[in-house]
Amino acid sequence: MTSIKDVAKLAQVSVATVSRVINNTENVQDETKERVLAAIKELNYSPNLLGRSLRRLETKKILVMLNTISNQFYSRVVKGIEEKAIPHGYTVMVCMTHGNCKIEQRYMQMLKTRLVDGAVFLTTEQDGNTLTNELSAVNVVQACEPREDFLTSTVSIDNEKAAYDSVSYLIKKGHKKIAFFGAGDIYQSSIKREHGYCKALKENNIPVNPNWIFNEGFSFNAGIRASSLLLSKGELPTAIFCISDSCAAGAMKALAQNDIKIPDDISIMGFDNTQLSQIYMPSITTLKQPQYEIGYQAMELLLNKINGTDTNINHLLLDYEIVERESVKQI
Amino acid sequence: MTSIKDVAKLAQVSVATVSRVINNTENVQDETKERVLAAIKELNYSPNLLGRSLRRLETKKILVMLNTISNQFYSRVVKGIEEKAIPHGYTVMVCMTHGNCKIEQRYMQMLKTRLVDGAVFLTTEQDGNTLTNELSAVNVVQACEPREDFLTSTVSIDNEKAAYDSVSYLIKKGHKKIAFFGAGDIYQSSIKREHGYCKALKENNIPVNPNWIFNEGFSFNAGIRASSLLLSKGELPTAIFCISDSCAAGAMKALAQNDIKIPDDISIMGFDNTQLSQIYMPSITTLKQPQYEIGYQAMELLLNKINGTDTNINHLLLDYEIVERESVKQI
DNA sequence: TTGTAAGCGTTATCAG
């Protein structure tokens, strides 16, 4: 590996001069500069960023932590993060935890040890107190699925209100028998959406039927499982509000296999407006989260934190909208 | 930020001793060790990995370069990479290029400047000669979509043979009129699959109809576009061999909207066995690439390269299999 | 305009 010393030797100058040329930081005589540039080219030299970062105490790197990239939802969030980060000179890297605490801690080590300047957590596996303690000295924000006990700035939608609006929409479409396919109380978003679901029913004087609340998860298979359970209950609802588009698709497939027509027999509503909701047959009526914007704003908060421009803890709630497609029918 | 010096001072030992305790590298008296560990705990100290990497000239970090994580196909490949890397002490980070040369070069800079020990390229935007030159001194392998002019070890399937087998399968199912939805000659995999498609037809004395070859891309929308073009041609085939599952789904949706029944009127075959092929209605018959295995083996080659165990350029071709589902019918 | 040298946080060598 060629270092700055090799360049200096070849160009017959000091390493300081080479550094000045590389960073365009002070005046260097044209002739010397050219000699240095020629040497750099000849040796195919690139400055070692470890050395630079160690000296400058900054790396210009950002980590995005998430459970898994197989969840389509996150890809546009990351895109938003990147498009804010790159113009400010930051490079973004994505790290998957696969729901594994150990792996998450390993990446956190990179944070704590200054291998990166900051991180955006899209999901996390650990409890908030631990995280708050461990990461007290580093720059972190949360987006999408924030934990309230992890004390950082956050960007997300108002999950309770979004669910409330979704279920109100179904009610407006004439539905009174509405089931909820959630993910259970390990997910704050699921708890809140269940609250919103109940609130909308109550406000419309529809009793909440606990037999119609299932918590099998976000995935396609979760939708299948929840549908099977629902079918075993006897009476069927006319609509199902699902925690995710994948879950909605799973529900649709399981119901279709039992000769239940969507939306003629049962209406289905998804959540997130992932590509799946557009391409499924029938296409899925869903609630669009502003994924790109969530990422963009989260990165903005992180930059402010890194620069010391804003030391407050902010909680941004962004707008959402219902996207009407084919899976919900007026009755 | 607390450094090793602070720990040494608090524990009343030298920094060397602290380092020995951290790395468990030499014998340290139990009593001293405990004092050091107590100090580390009290100061909540983590060693700065920049310093360590600079000293050791290795970072134990691997980059995975790809176009975009929104392509489901890659998520299992990355999983395979991770599961080989982690037990060897390596940490994996994913970097998206979004088809942008500039961004790709930025990540390559991390490679050239020793911020990471190596990289697996799943896709690349630049021409092979440039890459070969730029990255001659670093540890790199390619997987999935290798460029032959980028001289590295590669892991993939035999795309021509896989396409040949897929089309032969359709022929065995009684189809003689078979269209091809490809991605065009910017993708080596597309070129090769088109070759395989033509070869299978010729071997069965079926003339290749250039009107039935479309190159709109890998995406869902590409499938929609290709279908629209196909419908404008007049005569329809009885089967379509698609370059990806997304493309197949797009084709199915566009055809369904024109009241063409899948698989009764036209059979559709996808490629990759992504989750979409399982969950779509009807489910999509497809060719399963061993995604996890591709990633795992690519990482193995990379480790051998990093360790200097194997300096050859290897080209691994892994097995694939046809997964029969609902979108192809015997006629 | 250029060079010298200190220092970023580690680890490894060499003495003791």
Add this chain to the structure above:
DNA sequence: CTGATAACGCTTACAA
């Protein structure tokens, strides 16, 4: 078993 110190590659006062 422990400490002092050089070195990794770079940037930046300070001096010349």
